[in-house]
Amino acid sequence: MPKDKDELEQFEEQEEEEVEESSEEYIQESAITAETPTNTPPSILIDVTYDGKAGKALLKLYDFINDRIYYWYDNTGHRPYLITDIPPEEVASKYRAVFRVKGFDHMDVVSKFDPLEMKQKTYTIIYAKDPLSIGGGRESIRDLLPRSWEARIKYHLSYIYDNGLIPGMFYRVENGKLTRVGVEVPGDIRKLGEELYAGDDEYLGAFREWLPLFQAPVPPLKRVAVDIEVYTPQENKIPNPREAMYEIIAIGLAGSDGLKRVLLLRRPGMEMNPDEVGMLLSSDVELMFFDSERDLLKEFFKEIMAYPILVTFNGDSFDLTYIYNRALKLGFRKEELPIVLTRDGEARYVLGVHIDLYKFFSIRAVEVYAFGGKYSGGEKTLDAIASALLGISKVEREKPIGELSYIELANYNFRDALLTLYLTTFNNELTMKLIVLLARISKTPLNDVSRYQVSAWIRNMVYFEHRRRGWLIPNKEDVINAKGGVTTKALIKNKKYAGAIVIEPVAGIYPSVYVLDFASLYPSIIKRWNLSYETVRCPDEKQANDPGNKPVPNLPHWVCTNMRGLTSLLVGLLRDMRVYVYKRLAKSEKDPQQKDYYNVVQAALKVFINASYGVFGAEIFPLYCPPLAELVTALGRLAITKTIVKALDLGLTPIYGDTDSLFLYNPDMGKLEELVNWVKEELGIDIELDKAYRILALSGRKKNYAGILQDGSVDMKGLVGKKRNTPDIAKEAVKDVVHLFSTIGGIGDVEKVTEAIKDRVKEYYLMIRNKDVPLDKLAIKMAVNKPISDYTKNTPQHVKAAELLSKYGVKVGPGDIIFFVKTSTKEGVKPVQLARIDEIDVDKYVEYLRTSLEQILDALGISFENIVGSRLM
Incomplete structure (x- = not known):
């Protein structure tokens, strides 16, 4: 299981940008309809949204057999609402302003289970005619009450929860009523659940309920990938999509x-050379x-309307935003546009x-988790991701977009659209199937699931289950007040409590190293110990005083x-599952296509279960519960510690341990098997052989090693040279060093290859020094x-380089890419266009070389200083 950090670290870092829950919904301005x-x-439910003009929930269904999009507007009278514990009569007497809210509809009384107090309670439910009246403005109902719940959930999600809708599944409209299409589940798969959960009706019932989500096929979703090119008067100038000042000169379309x-x-002064037609990359x-540009956009809008799915790479921030704003500049009305x-x-769309x-x-x-970190470590560009996953790159160009011939422009533009489609x-169709399956699991529309971090998916999944069970969804402060904080001290700066255990590596180069991996360690702990925000520190005093209920x-x-x-x-x-x-x-499936599908299912499940612990320990998560996260890591440390002790008792030699691996x-393979069986029986956690290294080089650093697996592939952790601002040298x-390392065939090759690596590093050093x-x-x-x-308080280096360019009449602004080098001049930097090789700051580039190679060399026991001598800085 590839990990650079434990799950909590990932989500604390990644989830801070999540949008706060809000009941506000956008109002569709377009008059285009289906x-x-x-x-x-039978049609697949691809989106659930709110149509502000109609004042209703709108569902989009795709009939892939007849290639049609259908709209279905809610006809059940469903309304936005919030919940309060203030009785109706008290609302009427003390909070009469609620009735003066323009969108107020009516009140009712409802019984819900409070999961924090673990008892049934009576609440007042207040309905409104539109989401903004619930919680979208200064005079919204939410702001007029001292206490309320479920008032910050976006309406389209609330609609999904209340109606038990599952985006990505099949529905049909029968006499105006929306009904879900049944899924036939093979008997042998049903039997797996019956055997697994024999005697546990709750788990068996849940298994039967969830199984259709994975057994329902994912149909081919017709889609078109789009990429645009905009004329810019200056190379490396990224046009501002909100201003949309420059012409769109090409739009590439690649359809499934x-x-x-x-x-x-067509551009003035540029002619189509008939001889160039044969130079098209795709004939x-x-x-x-x-x-005219207006006619070009008119044709574009017509083309995309034949597809239910529009695919872009960075279309939110650039392509579609630019098209939208450019179209308005060209005289299109908002209601004419298929983009909002x-x-x-x-x-x-x-x-x-x-x-x-x-x-x-x-x-x-x-x-x-889904793509195994294949494109991690660098910029998330189309070129980088396509190169990593497809082995195909963008078309290189040596001239500004505006100077490309029609054929050169078409090749460049269409390749980007094609890469996006591929x-x-x-x-x-791994990616599309994955998106659909993630939508089904999380109960999240495809539009949302492709944009928001996994914490939003898990939130939606858990909220869906709350509504299905008739539970009140608590506010974050309710959970914190009820459960309290943590009691352990974090060893890592800025962390809130003690995290995963890491066994200090024993530095050296080892032949024949086997790595055991605790399969889904934290999810297994959550299941075995019944950990959930409502069960941890529950209000039952008898259970609180029972020592048997304290896992740690x-x-x-x-x-x-x-x-x-x-x-x-x-x-x-x-x-x-x-x-x-x-x-x-x-593993057992013979049919290649079905095998691929099962692999997508297990990849989608892996994404969820490996994220399930981290979100509860991240403050951004609405059900943030510090004691739950603290218990999970504590039980993880306990499990690994007991495993190490048992390994030593069996005569095995642990040399490193990291979060959930040993x-x-x-x-001795017999002893290894004995250890695996002991962990399963005594700890109730599955442990399996994850990797077998022919050679493993451990440095003294955590999460830093280099190994050659039994199949000859190289596996490295701790590479620094992938950072986006690292120079190409x-x-x-x-x-080069990684390639040389991969030539080690056995322990006898280590010395020879180590010397070759030293020589190669010395060559790079001398290239820079000379x-x-x-x-x-x-x-x-x-x-x-x-x-x-x-930039008034301080001037970053790339801005200094930009200022030097401006002195030569080159205008630089937001979105411009600056290529600069470190120099020994007064400014310390120069744009590449103005720099000379004799001006470069050699010591700065030697330092880049050292920091990029340091961790690899450490793993091999090689000192960078010993290779290049004492003269570094």
Whole structure:
């Protein structure tokens, strides 16, 4: 299981940007609509939104057989609402302003289970005609009451929860009524659950309920990938999409149905050379020329309306936002446009769904758990991700966009659109299937699931289950007040409590190292110990005083045994379905397509279960519960410690341990099997062989090692040379050293390869010291994020370089990419265009080389200083 940090660290860092819960919804300004029939064939639910003009929830259904989009507007009278514990008569007497809110509708009384107090209670439910009246303005109902619940949930999500809707599943409209289409589940798969949960009706019932979500096929979703090119008067100038000042000169369209088209704007002084037509990278790409930009956009809008899914890479921030604002400048009316911009910075596709792959592939959990970190460590650019996952790169260009010939422009533009499409089609449509399955698990529309971090998915999944059970969804402060804080002290700065255990590595180079991995350690702990925000430190005084209810003796936290925790049930179920059902089916299945599908299912499940602990320890999460997270890590430390003690008792030699894995040197295979069985029986946690290294080089650093697996592939942790601001010369050095390391065949090769690595590093050092390196390989690339004049308190290095450019008449502003080098001049930097090789600061680049290689060399026991001598700085 690839990890650079434990789950909590990931979510504390990644989830801080999540949008606060709000009942506010955008109002669709477009007049574009789809069919609204009273009867439809089975169709997949691709989106649930709120149509502000209609004042109703709007569902978008895609009939993939007949290739049609259907709209279904709520006809049940569902209204936005909030819940308060203030009785109706008290609301009427003390809070009469509620009735003066324009959108107020009516009140009612409802009974709900309070999971914090663990008892049924009576509440007042206040309905409104629109979401903004609940919680979208100064005079909203939420702001007029001292206490309320569920008032910050976006209306379209609340609608999903109340109606038990599952985005990504099949529905049909029958005489105007929306009904879910049943799914046939094979008997042998049903039997797996019956055997697994024999005697446990609650788990078995949940298994039967969830199974159709994974057994329902994911149909081919027709889609078109879009990429635009904008004329810029200056190279490296990224046009501001909100101002949309410059012409759109090309739009590339690549469809899953085979569409290959580039819309091109004719430009004065540029002619189409017939001899160039044969230079098209794809001979079947159709070029369409337009004399006016307005006509080009009109054709673009017509083209995309044939697709339910619109796919872009960074379309929210650039492509679609630019098209929208440019269209308005050209005289289009908002109601004519199939694109709507929201306050959250999203570009929505009115007819169907817009998926921004930049945002999806930037989701940390997707990167790590679904794609194994294959594109981690660098910029999340289309080129970087496509190169890592597809092995295909963008078309290189040596001229500004505005100077490209029509064919050069078409090649450059269409390749980007094609790469965007391929990112959804490779590996038998892995990405699209993954998005649909994540939507089903999380009960989140495709539009949202492709944009928000995993904490939002888990929140939606848990809220859905609260509503299904008739539970009150507590406010974050309610949970904190009821459960309290933590009692352990964090060893890592800025952390809130003691985290995972890391066994100090024993430095050296070892042959035959086996790594045992605790399969889903934290999810297994959550299931076994019944951990959930409501069960940890429950209000039952008898249980609080029962020593048997305290999983960790030195912690004051207890766990309820009277009821099964919601998180424990959900996490345990999803973990079991992955480990005992879909991983096994993926291994045993003979049909390649079905095998691929089972692998997508288990990948989707992996994303959820590995994130399940971290969110409860992240303050941004609405059900943030510090004692729950503290118990999970404490039980994890206990499990690993007991395993190490048992390994030593068996005569095994642990040389390193990291969060949920244990490295054993040259183990006896019989003893290894005995240890695995002991962990399963005594601790109730599955442990399995994860990796077997032919050679492993451990440094004295944590999370820093280099190994060659039994199949000859290289596995390294702790590489620094991937950072985006690292100059190419240092990245090339890292690549060369990794390649040399991969040539080690056995312990006898170590000395020879080590010497070769030293020689190669010395060569790079001398290249830099002798200034025998092209300037472009020394260049550092950074973007200017605001006007140069706004940098008043301090001036970053790339801004200093930009200021030097401006003296030569080059205008630099937000969005411009600056290529600069470190120099020994007064400013310390120079833009590449103005620099000379004799001006570079050699010591700064030697330091780049050292920091990029340091951790790899440490793992091999090589000192950078010993290679290059004492003269470093």
